[in-house]
Amino acid sequence: MCKKENLKIYKASFQSAIGTIYYLWVGSGRGKEDGKEVGAQVKLSYLGNRKDLFENYIEKLKENSCKKGLFSLHEKKSAETENYILDYLSGKVKNIKLDTYFLFGTDFEKKVWNTAVSIPYGKTLSYKELAEKTGFPLAWRAVGTALGHNPVMLVVPCHRIIRSDGSIGNFGGGVKVKEFLLNLEALNSQ
Numbered sequence: 001m002c003k004k005e006n007l008k009i010y011k012a013s014f015q016s017a018i019g020t021i022y023y024l025w026v027g028s029g030r031g032k033e034d035g036k037e038v039g040a041q042v043k044l045s046y047l048g049n050r051k052d053l054f055e056n057y058i059e060k061l062k063e064n065s066c067k068k069g070l071f072s073l074h075e076k077k078s079a080e081t082e083n084y085i086l087d088y089l090s091g092k093v094k095n096i097k098l099d100t101y102f103l104f105g106t107d108f109e110k111k112v113w114n115t116a117v118s119i120p121y122g123k124t125l126s127y128k129e130l131a132e133k134t135g136f137p138l139a140w141r142a143v144g145t146a147l148g149h150n151p152v153m154l155v156v157p158c159h160r161i162i163r164s165d166g167s168i169g170n171f172g173g174g175v176k177v178k179e180f181l182l183n184l185e186a187l188n189s190q
Contacts, residue, residue: 006071007026007070007071007072008071008074009024009025009026009061009071009073010026010073011023011024011074011076012076012077012078013054014077014085014086016049018049018180018181020049020051021047021085022046022049022050022051023044023048024044024045024057025043025044025045025081026042026043026045026101027041027042027078042081043100044081044100044101044155045100046103046152047085047151047152047153047154047155048152048153048172049173049174050172050173050174058073061103064104081098084096085154089184091187091188094121094122094188094189096155096157098155100155102151103151104149105149106146108136108142109150111134111135112130112146113150113156116130116156116160117155117156118133119157119160121185121189122185123160123189124160124161124162124182125160126161126163127144127147127161127163127164128140128164131143143161148172150172153172153173154181158172159171159173159177159178159181160182168182
């Protein structure tokens with residue numbers, strides 16, 4: 001028998017320049033300090049533009065709920081998160097600095113994701129360069145696999161990773177979305 005539920009997870013979606021964006025988050029939406037409302041207390045667990053991957057992620061949560069403690073899933077938007085993402089996609093914000101709460105991921109994957117966050121807006125690295133920067137210079141294929149498991153696209157900017165030959169490579173959100181993001185950043189970083 002599983003433990004009593006202990007984590008509230010909120011799910012929502014919104015329309016953007018790259019289609020529907022689906023997200024999961026934990027937190028209160030807004031916090032209170034000295035009785036006054038303060039900034040968002042949102043931590044993203046999932047952010048992506050493919051409904052099938054979003055639904056698969058939720059199924060994975062359900063399958064693993066007995067192993068890591070139960071959760072409850074609720075529909076609730078985070079206006080702060082949505083506005084921030086929309087501002088990024090319109091070029092108003094150059095880097096997405098939103099907190100994350102990784103529900104899944106190996107230590108290696110998290111190290112790759114955290115290293116990818118350090119890639120500046122408008123810049124790219126090859127899979128090989130990211131492997132070297134992560135401390136695993138021969139693991140460029142494993143780095144690519146780890147990026148493929150990135151649950152928070154845009155926040156962890158895996159779209160900034162390209163092949164050594166300069167070609168675009170793969171992207172969980174689709175090659176056209178990756179091209180859009182790279183072009184957006186190239187245009188706004190001048």
